[in-house]
Amino acid sequence: MDNYTLLTDFYEHTMANGFHLSGIKDRILYFDLFFRRVPDSGGFVIVCGLEQAVDYIRNLRFTDDDIAYLEGKGVFSKTYLDSLLNFRFSGDLWAIPEGTVVFPGEPLVTVRARAVEAQLVETFLLLCINHQSLIATKANRIVRAAKGRRVLEFGARRAHGTAAAVLGARAAYIAGVDATSNTLADRLFGIPASGTMAHSWVQLFDDEYTAFMTYCGLYPESASLLVDTYNALRSGVPNAIRAFKDSGISRGSIRIDSGDIAYLSGRARKMLDEAGLKDTGIIASNSLDENIIREVLAQGGMVDAFGVGEQLITAGSSPVFGGVYKLVAMEDEKNAIIPKIKISDNISKITTPHFKKTFRLYSRENMKAEADLICLHDEEVDDRQPLEIFDPDYIWKRKTLTDFLAKELMVQVFRGGELVYKLPNIEEIRANCDREVKSLWDEVKRFENPHNYYVDLSQRLWNEKQRLLAAGK
Numbered sequence: 001m002d003n004y005t006l007l008t009d010f011y012e013h014t015m016a017n018g019f020h021l022s023g024i025k026d027r028i029l030y031f032d033l034f035f036r037r038v039p040d041s042g043g044f045v046i047v048c049g050l051e052q053a054v055d056y057i058r059n060l061r062f063t064d065d066d067i068a069y070l071e072g073k074g075v076f077s078k079t080y081l082d083s084l085l086n087f088r089f090s091g092d093l094w095a096i097p098e099g100t101v102v103f104p105g106e107p108l109v110t111v112r113a114r115a116v117e118a119q120l121v122e123t124f125l126l127l128c129i130n131h132q133s134l135i136a137t138k139a140n141r142i143v144r145a146a147k148g149r150r151v152l153e154f155g156a157r158r159a160h161g162t163a164a165a166v167l168g169a170r171a172a173y174i175a176g177v178d179a180t181s182n183t184l185a186d187r188l189f190g191i192p193a194s195g196t197m198a199h200s201w202v203q204l205f206d207d208e209y210t211a212f213m214t215y216c217g218l219y220p221e222s223a224s225l226l227v228d229t230y231n232a233l234r235s236g237v238p239n240a241i242r243a244f245k246d247s248g249i250s251r252g253s254i255r256i257d258s259g260d261i262a263y264l265s266g267r268a269r270k271m272l273d274e275a276g277l278k279d280t281g282i283i284a285s286n287s288l289d290e291n292i293i294r295e296v297l298a299q300g301g302m303v304d305a306f307g308v309g310e311q312l313i314t315a316g317s318s319p320v321f322g323g324v325y326k327l328v329a330m331e332d333e334k335n336a337i338i339p340k341i342k343i344s345d346n347i348s349k350i351t352t353p354h355f356k357k358t359f360r361l362y363s364r365e366n367m368k369a370e371a372d373l374i375c376l377h378d379e380e381v382d383d384r385q386p387l388e389i390f391d392p393d394y395i396w397k398r399k400t401l402t403d404f405l406a407k408e409l410m411v412q413v414f415r416g417g418e419l420v421y422k423l424p425n426i427e428e429i430r431a432n433c434d435r436e437v438k439s440l441w442d443e444v445k446r447f448e449n450p451h452n453y454y455v456d457l458s459q460r461l462w463n464e465k466q467r468l469l470a471a472g473k
Helices: 011-020 050-056 065-074 080-086 113-122 122-145 162-174 183-189 201-206 210-216 232-247 263-272 290-298 424-437 461-470
Strands: 028-034 090-096 111-112 148-151 224-228 254-255 282-283 305-308 322-330 335-340 355-363 369-376 386-390 397-400 405-410 411-415 454-457
Touching: 011 080, 011 113, 011 369, 028 122, 050 090, 050 122, 050 411, 065 080, 111 113, 111 122, 111 210, 113 122, 122 148, 122 162, 122 290, 122 322, 122 424, 148 162, 148 335, 148 405, 162 183, 162 424, 201 224, 210 232, 210 424, 224 232, 232 254, 232 263, 254 263, 290 424, 369 397, 369 461, 386 454, 454 461
Parallel strands: 148 305, 224 254, 254 282, 282 305, 369 454
Antiparallel strands: 028 111, 028 322, 090 111, 090 411, 322 335, 355 369, 355 405, 386 397
16 A cells, blocks of 8 residues: 555544634644653663655645545535645654654654644654654664674564564664564665574474585575574584584574573584684574563673564564654744643643754763753754753753753754755664764663653743743643
8 A cells, every 4th residue: 555645543634624614724833743751761762764754745645536535424525625636745844863862852843834734744744753763762772782793673574564564674774783584674775684594494304404404505605594493402503513514614603593592502602612613603583672682691691693573673562652743833824933832730741832943962072962952943052152951840950061062953854845855865874873872871871770861941942831831821
């Protein structure tokens, strides 16, 4: 299915129809897409999915069949249905580039558009950013747990559908995974495809040694033998050693897919080394995640690469990314911006109003990120002068930054419906992600109880939020 125009929540159409009937269809609205909580209680998120959102917006058209379907629901006006014949996104959109580390409350995407347009892109923007940001964040946790060892994404068959398998592989590669088992992801995005063999290969031959020898003969430059079909240490590793030596292969690998990975890999490493196969690698798989990988390495596991499937591609331990899309401002008849706020008894659900921009503040001494500052759209940060920042919830907590560099995070992607941003290729996004993660202090990257990175509001923006809270609207 290539036409995703109707991949919306139904209420978006009933509201858009209402905009037409109420005479406000051309009112300019501002929406922010942001999230409130980092998955797995981590310290940061890697934003991902913008490229697919851009592709959707550029191709957003209603077909005759789409309009006929909506007409058949019996709830939409002819005025609204007729307007869809020539529907195009004609608004503006700003976004934080893919691969950037981001934090709760920060606008990842800001849409400025006519009411109907701004409303109809909500669901697809959310599902693009929510899904890929979730997988990228999980994948980076796994990559960091592996401490420089290769990580292979093996999750296609456990993903929640075809798009999740392909785009999940994309997000994982951006976040630092080295290769994927997903052939289509390689074809579409150039992610290196990698794989070994299944247990069925071994079972199809009369004996394990013959299965291994046949495979080594077919793939002498990349032979990777699955050694746990019968018994990893009693038969699998000895037969692999024999097959490698008889084939003259010294740089192959074995894969262990079950059992006590730490123990088995340590024993296997000793057996390979004693046989003179010091350059033969060991790959581990079997429902791994960042916590198991850390335990395997802490217990002395001798693993050179980890194949990670279901826990990566589904973000199994924290499988929902709670991105939301909220109205933050509108324009009046004179194009003045009127801020809007959502108020809730749940403090975390109170929105930050107005058209905004975000700066990241780096120490010039080491280029580590010190804090982010969300400002009104017309504010600038002069990094030649000292800057006092404060916690927006505990305002007595203040800090003055000196000798810092301010970088605006968002870029304009669409202007008047036209794409004005050159989308980077996947290698450029991956490199950006690597730089971004390296810019964080280790305390922010901790797996348990990470440091709470500062995301502050400018004084003007904080004042505006307090004014709207006091007014109750």
